[in-house]
Amino acid sequence: MEAAVKVKAERAKAAARRLAYLSTAVKDRALLSMADALEREQDLILAANHRDMEAARAKGLSQALLDRLLLNQKRVQEMAKGLREVAQLPDPVGEMVAMWKRPNGLLIGQMRVPLGVVGIIYEARPNVTVDAAGLCLKAGNAVVLRGGSEALNSNAAIVQVIARAATAAGVPEGAIEFIDLPEREAAQVLMRLNGYVDVLIPRGGAGLIQTVIRTATVPVIETGVGNCHTYVDAAADLAKAEAIVINAKCQRPGVCNAMETLLVHREVAPRFLPVVGEKLRELGVEIRGCPLTQQYLPWATPAQEEDWATEFLDLILAVRVVADLDEALDHIYRYGTRHSEAIVTEDYTAARRFLEEVDAAAVYVNASTRFTDGGQFGFGAEIGISTQKLHARGPMGLKELTTVKYIVLGEGQVRE
Numbered sequence: 001m002e003a004a005v006k007v008k009a010e011r012a013k014a015a016a017r018r019l020a021y022l023s024t025a026v027k028d029r030a031l032l033s034m035a036d037a038l039e040r041e042q043d044l045i046l047a048a049n050h051r052d053m054e055a056a057r058a059k060g061l062s063q064a065l066l067d068r069l070l071l072n073q074k075r076v077q078e079m080a081k082g083l084r085e086v087a088q089l090p091d092p093v094g095e096m097v098a099m100w101k102r103p104n105g106l107l108i109g110q111m112r113v114p115l116g117v118v119g120i121i122y123e124a125r126p127n128v129t130v131d132a133a134g135l136c137l138k139a140g141n142a143v144v145l146r147g148g149s150e151a152l153n154s155n156a157a158i159v160q161v162i163a164r165a166a167t168a169a170g171v172p173e174g175a176i177e178f179i180d181l182p183e184r185e186a187a188q189v190l191m192r193l194n195g196y197v198d199v200l201i202p203r204g205g206a207g208l209i210q211t212v213i214r215t216a217t218v219p220v221i222e223t224g225v226g227n228c229h230t231y232v233d234a235a236a237d238l239a240k241a242e243a244i245v246i247n248a249k250c251q252r253p254g255v256c257n258a259m260e261t262l263l264v265h266r267e268v269a270p271r272f273l274p275v276v277g278e279k280l281r282e283l284g285v286e287i288r289g290c291p292l293t294q295q296y297l298p299w300a301t302p303a304q305e306e307d308w309a310t311e312f313l314d315l316i317l318a319v320r321v322v323a324d325l326d327e328a329l330d331h332i333y334r335y336g337t338r339h340s341e342a343i344v345t346e347d348y349t350a351a352r353r354f355l356e357e358v359d360a361a362a363v364y365v366n367a368s369t370r371f372t373d374g375g376q377f378g379f380g381a382e383i384g385i386s387t388q389k390l391h392a393r394g395p396m397g398l399k400e401l402t403t404v405k406y407i408v409l410g411e412g413q414v415r416e
Contacts, residue, residue: 001181005189009196011174012117012142018172019140020114024091027138030169031087034134035080037165038158042076048157049126056150064254064314068124069151079130082381086134089379092398093140107409112402114140116198119190120383121212123148123204129158131374131381133176137166139401142175144197146190148204149182156180191216201396203384206311221392223384226256226339227311228369231328231354232272233345234265240366241344242276247368248342250283254313256385257340257372261308261318263328266292269321273297277319285315292321308335325350329357336360338387340369361387361394 038045049071056069092112099109118141120132129145136143147155159178167173179186191200191212199219202212206225213220230248232241248259264272273296277287281299288307289300300319307318308331322328332341342364343354351365362372372395374382379397386392392400 001183001185002189004181005179005186006193006196008174008177008179009117009119009144009190009193012144012177013174013196015172015174016114016116016140016142019137019142019175020093020116022140022171024093026170027091027140028087030137030166030171031083031134033165033169034130034162035083035087037161038076038080038083038130041157041161042073045076045154045157045161046071046073048153049151051153052151059150061150062254062314065124065150067252068254069126069154071126071154075127079127082127082131082375083134085375086138086381086398089138089398091138092402097404104413105411106413109407109409110404111407112399113405115401115403117142117144117196118383118401119144119146119193119197119200119218121146121187121190121200121202121204121208123208124151126151126154126158128203129155129178130162132383133159133162133166135381135383135398135401137171137175139398141401142177144177144179144190146179146187152180152182188215191218194218201384205313221384221386221396222388223386223396224256224339225311225337225387226258226369226372226385227260227309227335227337228257228340228342229261229263229328229332229336230259230342230344230369231263231322231325231332232265232268233325233328233343233347233350234267235347235350236265236268236272236344237346237366238268238272238275241272242279244342244344244366244368245276246279246283248370249280249285249317250315251368251370253315255370256311256313257369258313259317259342259369260310260312261320261331261335263320263322263331264293265325265328266321266323269293269296273319273321280317283315285317287317287319289319290321293319311337325353329354332358332360339385340364340372342367342369361385 095112097110163176277297287300288303340362374395
């Protein structure tokens with residue numbers, strides 16, 4: 001098994017050397033060819049996904065996880081559209097970030113360059129396969145993909161289609177590699193391939209991410225875990241708050257930017273919670289509330305301590321009534337995962353405090369946390385949401401998949 005994974009990484013490393021200086025025209029042509037191939041071969045992909053879905057249902061996966069796994073014609077078209085959008089984005093490779101002249105005449109600059117070989121370990125969602133491959137290719141990186149076992153057939157079919165299209169368009173073989181071994185040992189081998197893999201990006205639940213952080217010897221960019229909060233302030237427009245809360249929880253509950261905890265100021269709780277609570281209930285949301293929440297929603301389940309710290313990824317919502325903004329900020333500081341946090345308020349001072357004091361990759365005023373997404377931010381797609389502070393933070397687009405090198409231009413200068 002180790003040898004099989006290493007062979008794929010070696011192929012990716014060889015491809016990365018050529019990808020680093022591949023022209024924008026070739027990369028864009030490849031991305032468009034990959035998009036066309038996805039649509040042309042969608043029957044093959046959907047048949048593979050059908051096998052994964054049948055197996056997932058037999059295992060009893062939740063509806064939210066089944067939704068993450070599901071592919072249909074619309075989602076295949078969306079994946080193809082994402083590749084075409086990436087092709088239209090400016091190529092970051094070769095961009096001069098800065099340049100200055102020293103007194104001795106040396107010109108010193110920073111040039112944006114690829115990271116090299118990017119390893120991606122992820123769960124469930126087959127669209128990640130396409131997003132990762134497309135973004136890495138445009139940024140000049142080779143990619144080694146290791147998806148979850150529940151999506152093995154889907155991912156294998158997708159990689160077969162897009163890798164073949166990319167190679168035919170002039171991309172070196174090995175640029176898009178897929179580890180088709182379901183055993184966990186295969187992922188562990190990838191995590192320790194120093195010298196072959198330059199950076200590892202885990203994308204999935206807390207368990208996956210913590211396993212990668214503990215196991216990997218390759219540098220890791222931490223992504224994804226989203227215990228996201230929405231705080232409805234005393235000065236909130238309650239109609240606006242209701243729409244935001246419903247969207248943040250229900251529009252797609254199984255993703256990392258969905259709201260997991262609702263905090264409500266005690267002054268508006270008597271008017272807001274009965275209304276929004278009933279609508280959430282009608283939409284199938286289970287409420288786990290604090291004692292005050294239960295006064296307004298008698299049917300709510302009592303919240304336990306672990307509920308405040310849980311990323312449910314399902315139609316479950318923890319709800320707490322807070323005394324004021326300070327208590328809301330304290331709660332977010334204690335339980336948040338530094339992903340996405342929102343306040344709903346018409347109070348300028350409260351909004352400014354929230355923006356300044358909340359430590360998260362994305363902080364919102366009067367908008368749903370569901371917008372924390374590379375496509376929504378104008379990046380075309382994303383490799384994941386970084387919740388750390390080194391190198392990249394927030395949605396990781398093309399620039400976040402590059403680094404810089406210094407270039408120094410001289411005319412024969414020597415150091416005295």
